[in-house]
Amino acid sequence: MRRIGALLRACSETADALRALIEEVSVPPATQGWSQHITAHVGGAAFGAHGPASSVHVHHHRPAAGEAPA
Numbered sequence: 442m443r444r445i446g447a448l449l450r451a452c453s454e455t456a457d458a459l460r461a462l463i464e465e466v467s468v469p470p471a472t473q474g475w476s477q478h479i480t481a482h483v484g485g486a487a488f489g490a491h492g493p494a495s496s497v498h499v500h501h502h503r504p505a506a507g508e509a510p511a
Contacts (some may be wrong), residue, residue, distance in 0.1 A: 449456040481487040483504055490497045 449459065475491055477489050477491055479487040479489040488497055
C-alpha cells in the first residue's frame with residue numbers, strides 16, 4: 442500500500458486518473474443493495490448469508506410427486 446501511495450504522490454496525473462475512476466465506479470451508499478440467489482436441487486440443501494449480523498437461510502428441495510430423489 443505504501444508503494445501505491447508513493448507512486449500516486451510522485452505522479453499527480455495518475456492520482457487524478459485514479460480518483461476519477463474511483464468516483465466513476467463508486468455507488469452511493471443509499472443505492473447499494475445485496476442480492477443473492479441460492480438454489481437447492483432435488484434432495485439437496487442450500488445455505489446462504491451475507492453482510493454483518495446476517496442470518497442463515499436454509500432452503501431444502503423436497504421432491505415433487507413422481508420426482509426421484511437425488
